[in-house]
Amino acid sequence: MVHPDPQAASRPRSSLPARDIALLLWAAFLTACIGTMVFFALFDPVLLAHDDAPPPWLADRMTGYACGFFFFWILCSVASLVTAWMIDRRPAQDDL
């Protein structure tokens, strides 16, 4: 489909504005909350540490939960950021 806006083609590439970043972080936050809840309902940070897989300082539950949450948040943010960036930079012929 041809873009109805004739200026669209010549419009400079937008970088992601701060508001979009905030939105992205917020959506990632919500997803991370759900991820953290499900993950730690199934896995106990203390038991995870039994096999010496995670470092011992993670074996404290509060630290384990918090680090898990931030891990999920960062992970979701990175995925969203890459998605948003790639949509933003999609080659023009995709629109045709």
Place this chain on the structure above:
Amino acid sequence: MAASDPDVGLYAVSQKIHAREVRGRFNTLRVIATCVLLGIFYALPWLQWNGRQAVLFDLPQRKFHIFALTFFPQDFYLLTWMLVIAALSLFFFTALAGRLWCGYACPQTVWTEIFVWMERLTEGNRQQRIKLDAGPWTFNKLWRKTSKQVLWIGLALFTGVTFVGFFTPVRELFPDALAGELGGWELFWSLFYGFATYGNAGYMREQVCKYMCPYARFQGAMFDRNTLIISYDAARGEPRGSRRRGTDARAQGLGDCIDCTLCVQACPTGIDIRKGLQLECIACAACIDACDDVMDRMQSPRGLIRYATQASMEGERTRILRPRTIIYGCLLLLLIAAFAFATGHRRLVEVDVLRDRNALYRQVDATTLENVYTIRFVNKDERAHTLHLAVEGLPDVQIDTDNAAPSIGAGEGLSLAVRLRVPSGSVQGGRDIRVIVTADDDERIRTVAKARFIAPVTP
């Protein structure tokens, strides 16, 4: 154009909306809802039940206490279920009466209400606030702004610590907080939640509803012609225009709207409801209160702006019972009933039987063969129980354990090494067995766990 567009820029520096304070039925309703909901939030952690905190999501111990009930990670599906019920209730009430949640119950609305009240207390009413913001930094402005910040930050911190009090015992948390001795994570999450409250209710306000709330984006899908929405009666109001009090508007060719714009000034999201329902409308009904007040003074009937359905606005009858509400309602009832049943019939004692990983079996002596297990018990009941073990599926089995009648306190767990012995040769190869756990003092407690007993194929 761009300069006057309130939506340009970051959340915090967007043009601030100074909503005019209103009085009226719906405002009273919201104030009551605010008091009740915030009262519950701030008071709930302090309630005691059977000598412990009534509502405590004890993350370090991996137990959720909610009054008489204690939930363990195994009950996670109940939590998921509850969230599904919450979501479906939201759909149901949205289909029925629009954004009731947004207008009266959403934490964003409720905390904003309190923060705006504090702003009004320190900076005055709408006119005074606009003047104050536009004016130079005098001592008066500094004093008022500082008092507002002190109130805001104080409430935000209190809110943050209370929030953490749902997860760690609040009666230890508050003295620690006052003494400045909070643990690392407790301090971090208190400040995290406090800052979120401060930012959301103090500065971002309607921006949260407009840009951040996922519900705001999809609630329109639940609406139909019979959904209760805030409606401006254009047929009655238009053409709008100012007139002298006591003159006959109809004779001048005018409708009932006197174009005083109070409905616009009262709107916390800064929209003009007279343009019809908009995505930004959180159905707080502040415009209804504002307009009703004006209609009273103009001696016109109330309800130029009112809660109404599109159908009723077009002269049809509003249908409350319709496929959408019936389906949502039935699903909701079904889920709630099943949830209540599942919660009520939860196994009070959970039993996990784990085989010893090191040895398949052990020949104790010439005549006896043994398998070793670790049995984990979790007592979800409100009181302690002494448990009994029995095994089905093995001939002449002997149960050997250090603690034949383990006693487990309310909400506690226990691991026990158990050795099952059978005469050599009575079992060949693997065999499925059942471990049955009962309690003397309560017939309801009977948990059956499956396990496997292994013996050599040829004795």
